[in-house]
Amino acid sequence: xxxxxxxxxxxxxxxxxxxxxxxxxxxxxxxxxxxxxxxxxxxxxxxxxxxxxxxxxxxxxxxxxxxxxxxxxxxxxxxxxxxxxxxxxxxxxxxxxxxxxxxxxxxxxxxxxxxxxxxxxxxxxxxxxxxxxxxxxxxxxxxxxxxxxxxxxxxxxxxxxxxxxxxxxxxxxxxxxxxxxxxxxxxxxxxxxxxxxxxxxxxxxxxxxxxxxxxxxxxxxxxxxxxxxxxxxxxxxxxxxxxxxxxxxxxxxxxxxxxxxxxxxxxxxxxxxxxxxxxxxxxxxxxxxxxxxxxxxxxxxxxxxxxxxxxxxxxxxxxxxxxxxxxxxxxxxxxxxxxxxxxxxxxxxxxxxxxxxxxxxxxxxxxxxxxxxxxxx
Numbered sequence: 001x002x003x004x005x006x007x008x009x010x011x012x013x014x015x016x017x018x019x020x021x022x023x024x025x026x027x028x029x030x031x032x033x034x035x036x037x038x039x040x041x042x043x044x045x046x047x048x049x050x051x052x053x054x055x056x057x058x059x060x061x062x063x064x065x066x067x068x069x070x071x072x073x074x075x076x077x078x079x080x081x082x083x084x085x086x087x088x089x090x091x092x093x094x095x096x097x098x099x100x101x102x103x104x105x106x107x108x109x110x111x112x113x114x115x116x117x118x119x120x121x122x123x124x125x126x127x128x129x130x131x132x133x134x135x136x137x138x139x140x141x142x143x144x145x146x147x148x149x150x151x152x153x154x155x156x157x158x159x160x161x162x163x164x165x166x167x168x169x170x171x172x173x174x175x176x177x178x179x180x181x182x183x184x185x186x187x188x189x190x191x192x193x194x195x196x197x198x199x200x201x202x203x204x205x206x207x208x209x210x211x212x213x214x215x216x217x218x219x220x221x222x223x224x225x226x227x228x229x230x231x232x233x234x235x236x237x238x239x240x241x242x243x244x245x246x247x248x249x250x251x252x253x254x255x256x257x258x259x260x261x262x263x264x265x266x267x268x269x270x271x272x273x274x275x276x277x278x279x280x281x282x283x284x285x286x287x288x289x290x291x292x293x294x295x296x297x298x299x300x301x302x303x304x305x306x307x308x309x310x311x312x313x314x315x316x317x318x319x320x321x322x323x324x325x326x327x328x329x330x331x332x333x334x335x336x337x338x339x340x341x342x343x344x345x346x347x348x349x350x351x352x353x354x355x356x357x358x359x360x361x362x363x364x365x366x367x368x369x370x371x372x373x374x375x376x377x
Contacts, residue, residue: 010058239275265323
């Protein structure tokens with residue numbers, strides 16, 4: 001069985017809401033149990049992964065559910081995706097497990113919390129018979145030296161790591177080379193903030209099972225110029241920032257580039273203030289004068305500063321899905337551009353594929369007082 005490339009783009013689906021034996025660790029970072037996904041919700045998630053170009057799907061299960069996995073693998077194959085199944089390591093693989101895994105080309109990723117000689121004996125059976133990888137769970141009582149002396153090299157070579165608690169709680173995690181090596185394979189690491197395995201998206205036990213990385217919302221309101229030839233799409237995610245957004249948008253419409261050459265897509269990332277109502281009025285006032293789309297991206301819960309609900313990247317991706325331009329400009333909702341900026345951006349793209357502009361930071365007082373870019377010294 002092919003070993004999965006965990007650096008490829010992987011879509012994580014939290015189908016099963018918890019593992020009973022490790023849930024206590026996840027609760028330390030605010031995770032709570034949520035209802036298991038229904039089969040229809042699971043199929044919708046698979047379609048989203050397929051439509052959005054993922055190479056792999058990682059699904060959590062308590063055990064090998066053959067009927068479910070046969071259906072999931074059929075959906076994955078129809079989208080050209082490979083399937084990785086994460087489940088707790090509790091027993092050796094049965095003959096039925098081996099036959100099924102080989103027939104349907106499923107890769108098992110076995111989760112281990114408390115490494116022991118018996119656990120690794122069972123794990124080696126999975127590795128040798130079906131090419132399984134191991135997901136090693138690092139908890140508060142983790143001991144670096146004992147860990148690396150106990151884990152067989154053949155398992156470490158292809159292991160991924162689960163960090164359900166902050167690294168500041170770990171003893172013996174000072175060796176920078178070890179930290180770097182583990183981080184490249186980790187799913188959650190850091191001071192109570194997620195750091196995902198390269199290529200894997202939406203792995204965070206704090207995110208509810210009905211939440212998706214790939215939202216599919218369309219514009220709630222829009223304005224279009226009569227004749228348009230969109231060359232540039234400007235994506236502006238915003239969260240409770242209408243005060244500054246009302247300075248950002250006029251600066252975009254005062255550009256030297258004709259308004260029929262570009263569009264502005266504002267993604268309201270679940271704001272709890274009056275942002276959405278203000279954006280509706282802006283669309284009405286500028287109807288037929290500018291190319292503007294407002295997408296409402298609701299939240300299942302209000303975010304708190306520093307929590308796991310910071311999703312500006314997801315909001316940007318949502319804007320991209322609704323864009324028309326060949327060139328994409330990602331703009332924060334508190335940025336004011338000079339009048340020739342968009343034209344220069346298009347000109348520069350004749351020589352470069354990616355452009356990182358200079359950003360001038362203002363004091364809070366300066367941000368409050370100036371009216372447009374010409375006021376900036």
